[in-house]
Amino acid sequence: MSDSQKLSAGEVIERVFAVIQSRRTADPEQSYVAKLFQRGMPKIAQKVGEEAVEVAIASVSGTKEEVIGESADVLFHLMVMWAAQGIAPEDVTDELARREGVSGIVEKKSRNW
Numbered sequence: 148m149s150d151s152q153k154l155s156a157g158e159v160i161e162r163v164f165a166v167i168q169s170r171r172t173a174d175p176e177q178s179y180v181a182k183l184f185q186r187g188m189p190k191i192a193q194k195v196g197e198e199a200v201e202v203a204i205a206s207v208s209g210t211k212e213e214v215i216g217e218s219a220d221v222l223f224h225l226m227v228m229w230a231a232q233g234i235a236p237e238d239v240t241d242e243l244a245r246r247e248g249v250s251g252i253v254e255k256k257s258r259n260w
């Protein structure tokens with residue numbers, strides 16, 4: 148893909164999320180995502196946790212390439228979790244947009260969760 152065809156971060160997330168959604172009815176023998184859906188939320192949650200730990204470790208002792216790879220793993224598994232929870236990427240980006248310009252220190256004080 149040339150630079151002029153390069154997709155934005157949001158476009159890539161939308162496309163991969165659409166594929167994840169389409170795997171709901173796929174064969175778990177042929178699709179890793181379908182296999183995760185079949186195994187259910189406990190397995191998906193376990194994968195998100197494992198990948199989060201792996202990226203944390205890579206950020207301290209790994210290379211930049213390893214941090215990028217582990218970041219993609221955690222983001223991908225998080226997206227599978229969103230799909231399983233009925234959450235769209237837009238729900239999360241809307242929340243980030245809502246927080247934009249609000250200091251993390253001020254925002255935390257206003258949380259009711």
Ligand SMILES: N=c1c2ncn([C@@H]3O[C@H](COP(=O)(O)OP(=O)(O)OP(=O)(O)O)[C@@H](O)[C@H]3O)c2ncn1[C@@H]1O[C@H](COP(=O)(O)O)[C@@H](O)[C@H]1O
Nearest residue numbers: 163166167170173177178179180181182194219220223224
């Ligand atoms: N982005 C990804 C992606 N990133 C990581 N992975 C897979 O995540 C798995 C992680 O490996 P692990 O060893 O941690 O996990 P595991 O061995 O399967 O699980 P356990 O040992 O924990 O049971 C590997 O099989 C990776 O290939 C991904 N699998 C799929 N995608 C995207 O999802 C789309 C649909 O994938 P399928 O459903 O497999 O067609 C693909 O076209 C991609 O766009």
